[in-house]
Amino acid sequence: MSAFIGYLLNGLAVGCAIALIASGLVTIYRVTGVVNFAQGTFAVVAGLCTSSLLGLGVPHGVSEVAAVLVAALAGLLTGLAATGKRDTTPLSSLIVTLGVGVLAYAVEIVLWGDQPRSAPGLASSVTIAGARVQTQHLLVIAVTAATFVLLVLFFGRTYLGKALTACASNPFAARVIGIDTRLMGLLAFALGGLLGGIAGVLVTPLRPISFDTDVTLIVNGFAAAVFGALTRPGVALGGALLLGVAETMAAGYGYGSHQLEVALGLMLVVMVVQAGRRSTIHQETV
Amino acid sequence: MKRAAAGLLIAAVTLVLPAVLDDSSLAVYILLGLAAMVTVGVSLLMGYAGQVSLGQGAFYAIGAYTAALLALNGVPPLAGLIAAPVAAAAFALVIGTPLLRLRGHHLAFATLAMQLILLSLAGQLDFTGGDIGLQAIPRFGIGSVEAESASAYAYLTWAGLALVMLVTHNVIASRPGRALRALATSETAAASAGIPVGRYKLVVFALSAAFAGLAGGIYCFYTGYVAPGSFPVLISIQYIVMAVVGGLGTVWGAVVGATAITLLVQGLDRVANLPGMPTYAPSVLSYAVYALVLILVVLFLPRGLLPTFARRTSSNPRGNSR
Numbered sequence: 001m002s003a004f005i006g007y008l009l010n011g012l013a014v015g016c017a018i019a020l021i022a023s024g025l026v027t028i029y030r031v032t033g034v035v036n037f038a039q040g041t042f043a044v045v046a047g048l049c050t051s052s053l054l055g056l057g058v059p060h061g062v063s064e065v066a067a068v069l070v071a072a073l074a075g076l077l078t079g080l081a082a083t084g085k086r087d088t089t090p091l092s093s094l095i096v097t098l099g100v101g102v103l104a105y106a107v108e109i110v111l112w113g114d115q116p117r118s119a120p121g122l123a124s125s126v127t128i129a130g131a132r133v134q135t136q137h138l139l140v141i142a143v144t145a146a147t148f149v150l151l152v153l154f155f156g157r158t159y160l161g162k163a164l165t166a167c168a169s170n171p172f173a174a175r176v177i178g179i180d181t182r183l184m185g186l187l188a189f190a191l192g193g194l195l196g197g198i199a200g201v202l203v204t205p206l207r208p209i210s211f212d213t214d215v216t217l218i219v220n221g222f223a224a225a226v227f228g229a230l231t232r233p234g235v236a237l238g239g240a241l242l243l244g245v246a247e248t249m250a251a252g253y254g255y256g257s258h259q260l261e262v263a264l265g266l267m268l269v270v271m272v273v274q275a276g277r278r279s280t281i282h283q284e285t286v
Numbered sequence: 287m288k289r290a291a292a293g294l295l296i297a298a299v300t301l302v303l304p305a306v307l308d309d310s311s312l313a314v315y316i317l318l319g320l321a322a323m324v325t326v327g328v329s330l331l332m333g334y335a336g337q338v339s340l341g342q343g344a345f346y347a348i349g350a351y352t353a354a355l356l357a358l359n360g361v362p363p364l365a366g367l368i369a370a371p372v373a374a375a376a377f378a379l380v381i382g383t384p385l386l387r388l389r390g391h392h393l394a395f396a397t398l399a400m401q402l403i404l405l406s407l408a409g410q411l412d413f414t415g416g417d418i419g420l421q422a423i424p425r426f427g428i429g430s431v432e433a434e435s436a437s438a439y440a441y442l443t444w445a446g447l448a449l450v451m452l453v454t455h456n457v458i459a460s461r462p463g464r465a466l467r468a469l470a471t472s473e474t475a476a477a478s479a480g481i482p483v484g485r486y487k488l489v490v491f492a493l494s495a496a497f498a499g500l501a502g503g504i505y506c507f508y509t510g511y512v513a514p515g516s517f518p519v520l521i522s523i524q525y526i527v528m529a530v531v532g533g534l535g536t537v538w539g540a541v542v543g544a545t546a547i548t549l550l551v552q553g554l555d556r557v558a559n560l561p562g563m564p565t566y567a568p569s570v571l572s573y574a575v576y577a578l579v580l581i582l583v584v585l586f587l588p589r590g591l592l593p594t595f596a597r598r599t600s601s602n603p604r605g606n607s608r
Contacts, residue, residue: 035391035394035395081581081585085585088585090390090391091338091390091391092584092585092588094338094390094391094394095338095526095530095580095584096580096581096584096585098340098523098526098580099576099577099578099580099581099584100577100581101577102520102523102573102576102577102580103573103574103577103578103581105573105577106570106571106573106574106577109566109569109570109573110566110570113566114566114569215402215519219395219398219399219402222395226392226395260402260403260406261403261406261407264399264402264403265403267395267396267399268384268385268396268399268400271388271392271395271396272384272385272387272388275387275388275389275392276387
C-alpha cells in the first residue's frame with residue numbers, strides 16, 4: 001500500500017510536469033493555430049540554465065526564476081521565427097518550430113555539452129501514510145497547482161488574458177475590436193515558454209536533463225494535449241496526470257521498459273478515435 | 287531537347303563518378319543516393335498527398351532490418367533486397383489505415399510516435415539484436431557474383447534511385463497523379479469530384495515507405511550492420527529538410543535537395559574536423575545547418591530551390607521542373 005502511494009505521488013509529479021508542457025502547447029495552439037514542436041526545448045533550456053546558475057553559486061529561487069525567464073525569452077524568439085512573417089501557414093510554422101528545436105540542440109551543446117545534467121532540488125523526504133516521498137515531488141505538485149490557478153485567473157480576470165481568449169475564439173472579430181492578434185500570438189509563445197520553463201526547472205532535480213530530452217517531453221506533452229483536442233487545458237491537465245501516473249505505475253510494477261510504448265500507443269488511439277468523430281470538412285475549414 | 291541533353295549529361299556523370307572517386311568520397315556518394323531515394327518518397331508524400339511524415343526513418347529501418355534478417359538466415363541477398371521495400375510498404379499499409387485518418391500536425395506526431403515505438407522495440411527484442419543490433423550481414427550478391435567494392439554499391443544505389451525516380455515520374459504524370467494534386471489542395475473537393483481520397487493517400491504513403499525500405503535494404507548490405515542507433519529521429523527530420531530545400535512534389539528537386547544538404551554537411555564536417563576545433567563541432571555544425579536551412583527555406587523560399595531557380599532561368603511560368 002505504501003509503495004502504491006509512493007508511486008501515485010511520484011506519478012502525479014511526473015504528470016504535473018507533462019501538464020505544464022501540455023498547457024503551453026494548448027495556449028500557443030489556441031491563440032496562433034500553431035503546434036509548437038519546440039515546447040520541450042523550453043523545458044530543457046530552463047533546466048540546463050538552473051543547473052549552471054546553481055553551479056555558479058547563485059542562490060535557489062533566483063536561479064529558478066532567471067531560468068524560467070530565459071525560457072520565456074526562448075518562447076518569444078520561437079514565436080518570432082514561426083509567426084513573425086505574414087502569411088505563414090500553420091503547417092509551415094510547425095516545420096519552423098521543428099527547425100527551432102534542432103537549432104536549440106546546436107546552441108545547447110555549445111553551452112552545456114552533450115552530457116545529461118542535474119540540479120540539486122529539495123533533498124529531504126517526508127512520510128505520508130507510511131510511504132517515503134521526496135519533498136521535491138510535493139513541490140512539483142504544489143507549484144503546478146498554483147500555476148494552473150494563476151492561469152485560470154489570468155485568462156478569466158485580466159484584460160490581457162481576455163484579449164488572448166478573444167484571439168483564440170475568433171481572430172477576425174478580435175482584430176475588429178482593435179486587438180493586435182500578432183502581438184497576442186507572440187505573447188502566447190512567451191507564455192508557452194514560461195510554462196515550459198517552469199516544467200523544466202521542476203523536473204531537473206528529479207531526472208537529469210540533456211539536450212535531446214526534449215523529444216520525450218514534447219511527445220508526452222502532445223499526448224496529454226491531444227486528450228483535450230489541443231484546445232481544452234482542463235482536459236489536457238487530466239490527461240497529463242493520467243499519463244504520468246500510468247507511466248510511473250508501469251515502471252514501478254515491472255513494465256518499466258515499455259512505458260514509452262504505452263504512452264505513445266495511448267496517444268495514437270486517442271487521436272484516431274477523435275479523428276473518426278470529426279468530419280473532413282470541419283477540419284479543413286478550421 | 288535541352289532537357290534531354292541535360293539528362294544524358296547527368297546520367298553520364300553519375301556513371302563515371304564511382305570509377306574515379308576514392309573510398310571515403312564513395313561513402314558520401316552512396317549515402318547521398320540513399321538519402322535521395324527516401325527524399326523522393328517524402329517529397330511525393332508532402333508535395334502531392336499533402337501529408338507530413340516525421341517517421342520516414344522508421345520505414346528505412348524496417349527495410350534495413352528485413353534485408354538483414356533474411357540475409358543472416360541464409361536467404362539470397364537479392365531476395366532480401368526485394369523483400370525490404372515490400373515489407374516496408376506492407377507495414378505502411380497496415381499502420382496507414384488508421385493513421386491516415388489523421389492530418390496535418392496530428393499525422394506528423396503520429397508518424398514520429400510510430401518511429402519512437404519501433405526504435406524502442408528494436409532495442410529490446412531478441413531477434414533484432416537489441417541495442418547492439420545485427421552484425422556480420424553477408425555482402426550483397428547475385429548468384430555467385432558478390433559486390434565487394436564500394437563502387438559496386440554505388441552503382442546499385444544509383445540504379446535504385448533511377449528506378450524510384452522513374453516510378454515517381456510515372457505516378458505523377460498519370461491520372462492518379464492529377465487526383466493526388468487535387469486532394470493535396472482540398473480533400474473535400476477531391477472527394478466530391480469522385481476521387482477515392484483515402485485509398486490514394488494510403489497508396490502514396492505505401493509507395494514512399496517502399497522507397498525508404500529499398501534504401502534501407504541497400505544500406506544494410508553496404509555497411510554490414512544495423513542497430514537502432516543508425517535510425518535516430520533526426521534522420522527523419524533530415525529527409526524533410528532535403529525535400530523542402532529541393533522543392534516539394536518535384537522528382538529532381540528531391541535529388542537536388544539531398545545533394546545540396548549532403549554536400550553542405552560534408553563540407554562543414556571537414557571544417558569541423560580541422561585541428562583546433564572543439565570535439566563537439568561536427569554535431570553542432572550539422573544541427574545548426576539542418577535547422578537554419580530548414581527555417582530559412584520554409585519562410586523565404588517556400589517552393590524550394592529547384593522550382594525557384596527553374597522559374598528564374600526559363601520562360602516556363604509554372605516553374606515546374608518535371
